[in-house]
Amino acid sequence: MTFFLFNLLNGLQLSMLIFLMAIGLTVIFGLMDILNLAHGAFYMAGAYFGYVVFQGTGSFWIALAVAPLLPLVLGFLLQYFVLQPLIDRGRSAHLDMALLTFGLLFFTIGLIDLIFFETLGLTFMSIDKPAGLGSYVDIGTFYPAYRLFIIAVGLIVALIVWLILERTVVGAVVRAGVDDREMVRAMGVNVYVVFASVFALGCGLAGLAGVIAGAELSINISMGVQILIPTLVVVVLGGLGSVKGCFFGSLIVGMTETLSQAYVPALALFATYLILAAMLIFRPQGFFGRTPKSV
Amino acid sequence: MSKSVRKKPAAPKKPVAAKKPVAPKKPAAAKKPVVAKKQTGAKKLAAAKKVETAKQPDVAPLLTVSDIHTYYGDSHVLQGVSLDVKPGECVALLGRNGAGKTTTLRSIVSLTPVRRGTVMFSGADITHSPTHRIIREGIGYVPEDRGIFSSLSVHEHLDVALWAAKKPVERRDEVVKIFPRISERMEHFGQQLSGGEQQMLSIARALLSEPRLLILDEPSEGLAPIIVDEVRDTLARVKGTGTSILLVEQNVAMALALADRVVVLSQGMVQFTGTPDELEAQPEIKDTYLGIA
Numbered sequence: 001m002t003f004f005l006f007n008l009l010n011g012l013q014l015s016m017l018i019f020l021m022a023i024g025l026t027v028i029f030g031l032m033d034i035l036n037l038a039h040g041a042f043y044m045a046g047a048y049f050g051y052v053v054f055q056g057t058g059s060f061w062i063a064l065a066v067a068p069l070l071p072l073v074l075g076f077l078l079q080y081f082v083l084q085p086l087i088d089r090g091r092s093a094h095l096d097m098a099l100l101t102f103g104l105l106f107f108t109i110g111l112i113d114l115i116f117f118e119t120l121g122l123t124f125m126s127i128d129k130p131a132g133l134g135s136y137v138d139i140g141t142f143y144p145a146y147r148l149f150i151i152a153v154g155l156i157v158a159l160i161v162w163l164i165l166e167r168t169v170v171g172a173v174v175r176a177g178v179d180d181r182e183m184v185r186a187m188g189v190n191v192y193v194v195f196a197s198v199f200a201l202g203c204g205l206a207g208l209a210g211v212i213a214g215a216e217l218s219i220n221i222s223m224g225v226q227i228l229i230p231t232l233v234v235v236v237l238g239g240l241g242s243v244k245g246c247f248f249g250s251l252i253v254g255m256t257e258t259l260s261q262a263y264v265p266a267l268a269l270f271a272t273y274l275i276l277a278a279m280l281i282f283r284p285q286g287f288f289g290r291t292p293k294s295v
Numbered sequence: 296m297s298k299s300v301r302k303k304p305a306a307p308k309k310p311v312a313a314k315k316p317v318a319p320k321k322p323a324a325a326k327k328p329v330v331a332k333k334q335t336g337a338k339k340l341a342a343a344k345k346v347e348t349a350k351q352p353d354v355a356p357l358l359t360v361s362d363i364h365t366y367y368g369d370s371h372v373l374q375g376v377s378l379d380v381k382p383g384e385c386v387a388l389l390g391r392n393g394a395g396k397t398t399t400l401r402s403i404v405s406l407t408p409v410r411r412g413t414v415m416f417s418g419a420d421i422t423h424s425p426t427h428r429i430i431r432e433g434i435g436y437v438p439e440d441r442g443i444f445s446s447l448s449v450h451e452h453l454d455v456a457l458w459a460a461k462k463p464v465e466r467r468d469e470v471v472k473i474f475p476r477i478s479e480r481m482e483h484f485g486q487q488l489s490g491g492e493q494q495m496l497s498i499a500r501a502l503l504s505e506p507r508l509l510i511l512d513e514p515s516e517g518l519a520p521i522i523v524d525e526v527r528d529t530l531a532r533v534k535g536t537g538t539s540i541l542l543v544e545q546n547v548a549m550a551l552a553l554a555d556r557v558v559v560l561s562q563g564m565v566q567f568t569g570t571p572d573e574l575e576a577q578p579e580i581k582d583t584y585l586g587i588a
Contacts, residue, residue, distance in 0.1 A: 169458045172451040176444040179485075182406060183442035188430035188459040188504065 002141040007262040008255075013147040015254025016154020020209035021227055022234040023161055023246050024202020030178040030241020032195045034083055035094060038101035039206050039231065040224030041108035042071035046207025047214040047223060048112055051125050060130035060215060068207035075203025078104075080196040105228075109221050117221070127215040150212055157205065162243045174198060178241040230257065233276050239289020248287055355418070357382045357539050358403070358508055363412030363422075365395075365402045372398045374563040375412065380508060385530075385540040387554035389547060389585055395563040396543040397439055400512050403541075404429050404436055417507065431460075435501030439512040443493045445486040449477055452485065452500055460504030467503065473532070474499045491522035498529060508539045515546040523549060547585060559584050 025039050050067035054060060083097060091097070116122045128134075129146045136142040165171035173194060177184045185191050213223065230253045237252060238245025253272055260271040279286070356379035365373040373395050380386045388396050401407040403414055405426045414422045421429045430436060444452060453467050460466075471478045474495050480488065488496065494514055501509060514530070515523040527549050534540055534553065544550035551557070551571040559567040559574070561584045567574065574580060 169451075169454050172447055172455050173458065175446050176451075176455055179444040179446055180442055183438060183444070184455075185426040186404060186406065186430060186436040186438060186442065187456055187500070188427050189455075190425075190427045192425075 003262075005139070006141050006143065007258055009143055009147065009151070010262075011255040011258035012251075013150045013254075014258055015250045016151050017209055017213055018227065018230050018234055018254050019154050019247060019250035020157060020205050020212070021231040022238070022250055023158070023243065024205045025231055026235045026238060026246045027165075027174065027178075027241050027243075028199055028202045029235060031174060031198055032079075032084075032087075032177075032181070033094065033097075034079075034087075034101070034199075035098045036101050036199070036202075037098055037228065038078070038104040038108070039203070040228035041105045042075060042203040042206040043210040043213075043227055044108060044112060044221075044224040045071045045074065046210025047219045048116065048125075048210075049207070050127055050211035050214050051219055054127045060127060063127060064208070064211050067211045068204045071207030071210075072200045072204035076196050076200035078203075079199035080192065083199075084192060084195060105224060109224060113221050125214075125219040126217075127211065127219070129215050146216060150216065153208075153212060157208075158243070158247050165243055170194075175241070230254075230272065233272055235286075236276060237279050237286055239286025242286070242288035245286050245288030354381050356380060356415075357384075357417055358541065359413075359415040360399070360403060361413045361415070363399075363402055363409045363414065365398055365407055365409050367398075367407070372563050373402060373409075376402075376560065376563065376565055377412075378558045378565065378568065380539050380541050382507070382539055383534070383537050384555045385534050385542060385553050387550035387557050388541065388543045388560060389550060389557060390560035390566075391584065391586060392545075394560040394584075396560055397512055398563075399560065400436075400510055400541070400543055403510065404434060427459075430504070433504075433507040435504060435506035435509045437494075437497045437501050437509070437511040437514060439516070441490075441493045441497040443485040443488065443496060445484065448482055448484050449488070449496055450481045452496055453503060456500045456503040462503060462505070466505070470499050470503055473502075473529070490517050491519070491525065494518060494522075494526055495529070498526075498533075502533065502538075506538065508541060509533060510541045512543045513545060514542070515544060515549055527552060547581075 021039060021043060025036060028034055028036050046067050049070045050063040053066050054063040057063065083100070086096065086100070116125070133146045133149050135145050137145045137148060163171075165174060173184065173189060177191065177194065181191065184194075209227070210223075213227070217223065234246060234249040234253050236249075238247070238249030252275065256271050256275060257268070261268040264271075358380040360376060360378050362375045362377050363373055364371065364375060376395065376399050378386065378388070378399075388399060390396050398407060402409045405421070405424060409422055412422070413420055416429070416432055416434065419432065421432060424432075447455070453470070457464065457467055476492055477496055477499055480492060485493070485496075498509075498511070498514065509530075511530070514526050518526065523546065530540060530542070530553055540553070542550060542553065551574070554571055557567070557569060557571055557574050558565055559580060566584050567577070567580045
């Protein structure tokens with residue numbers, strides 16, 4: 001029983017980390033049709049910049065507060081000055097954007113490798129957990145306090161994002177944009193600012209996930225690709241632009257990966273993909289996705 | 296010139312009062328051609344057509360579309376369309392499917408970019424402005440498919456429109472009063488509304504910003520006849536408040552009931568511009584370009 005509880009919490013912890021990534025990706029995809037494969041790069045930017053800030057200040061909390069700002073600003077600049085102008089000039093949002101951002105992911109990996117490994121010679125990097133969260137908590141079993149912290153952050157962010165999207169006018173503008181972008185423009189909304197802001201916030205959350213992961217997992221150059229794959233599965237499972245769908249999708253993927261590893265290790269490598277395949281066959285629009293409007 | 300016209304937005308509010316004293320005072324015959332030339336500049340085609348419209352010869356148009364060419368990819372959809380809408384006037388754009396009516400409306404608000412020609416609104420060149428700036432200049436847009444958001448409640452539709460137009464909440468109450476059906480459905484979501492309710496919401500949303508020009512793309516499409524009458528009466532009331540209207544319609548009877556002037560399009564070109572009476576007098580135009588005798 002305690003073994004099950006332990007794995008359940010591990011699954012929840014992984015789910016929340018994936019959620020922080022997937023929520024940005026799914027809203028960006030739903031709102032502006034950009035499949036942002038560079039999302040993994042923003043996750044890495046958060047982790048590595050978090051490491052730098054942590055080394056400079058010695059404080060996990062400062063790193064947590066400051067590091068997501070870098071991917072946030074980079075995300076805004078990328079969307080406003082690169083991706084949107086390309087789309088306006090007629091480049092396809094799907095294939096061209098996926099290729100461009102995928103290239104950007106590998107460029108980032110190469111750049112980080114050049115700076116941190118080739119130049120600075122750093123190999124094993126991580127951010128120290130803050131005092132008070134480095135210990136274990138007795139909840140029938142001894143469980144790392146930091147992982148409970150990850151779960152709490154994920155739940156709080158999910159609640160805040162849901163409240164903003166469902167209960168504010170700006171959230172309604174974003175949902176309207178997911179339904180019918182053109183009509184939002186025809187109402188006099190400057191969608192360019194809305195798009196770039198949403199893109200930036202999504203990248204900032206990816207950066208937040210990166211800093212948090214940097215204190216639990218190791219910081220390395222494959223971390224961006226590793227988290228990107230389950231994140232993409234979540235986007236398909238949940239349906240584009242849906243917070244609820246993204247939340248449940250993250251739970252399913254996180255739990256499946258963790259529990260299959262614990263109980264049926266032979267299944268672990270492909271259990272998630274079985275679910276993905278079943279979803280694509282039986283409900284391709286995802287749990288909470290709407291069938292795209294025909295024009 | 297552009298400055299003086301821009302200062303005029305208050306004028307269309309009381310077109311009836313403004314029109315009558317002006318017309319008899321001026322030596323209309325002498326002044327007419329001069330003004331027409333000044334307004335349109337090099338566009339002689341547009342000038343020639345304007346002389347026909349004797350209704351308000353000395354009022355500068357609110358919207359002037361001059362010889363616009365629009366493409367979808369390689370296909371040359373609009374091949375030099377010119378038209379204008381004067382303050383307080385309702386202009387109907389008629390034509391068969393594929394004549395370029397929707398494209399003309401989309402070109403005016405820059406949802407589809409114009410390649411050649413100009414669009415002037417209230418004295419300012421808006422040809423290449425982004426859509427949101429054009430809308431903020433004072434245009435309300437009701438698109439062909441009504442543009443209702445399925446995941447927003449009626450309330451949220453109006454809230455977003457208020458936010459976009461930076462209007463106070465009181466403006467919503469004013470508009471809802473004109474559309475009693477909507478007020479009963481404030482918490483319903485877009486997809487739960489009937490076609491008529493969606494159309495009313497779309498018009499109400501466009502009116503929230505107090506536009507000087509309301510552009511509608513086939514507001515009667517897919518509606519029961521009794522609802523079409525309701526839409527027509529609503530638009531007549533909107534026109535009564537001095538708001539200009541540019542209307543695309545397949546329902547010719549409804550369009551002629553509302554319009555002061557009619558523009559007939561075919562294959563991306565203007566085939567006729569005139570009053571509904573002038574159109575009635577030329578059955579061959581109705582037969583050839585509208586398919587009704």
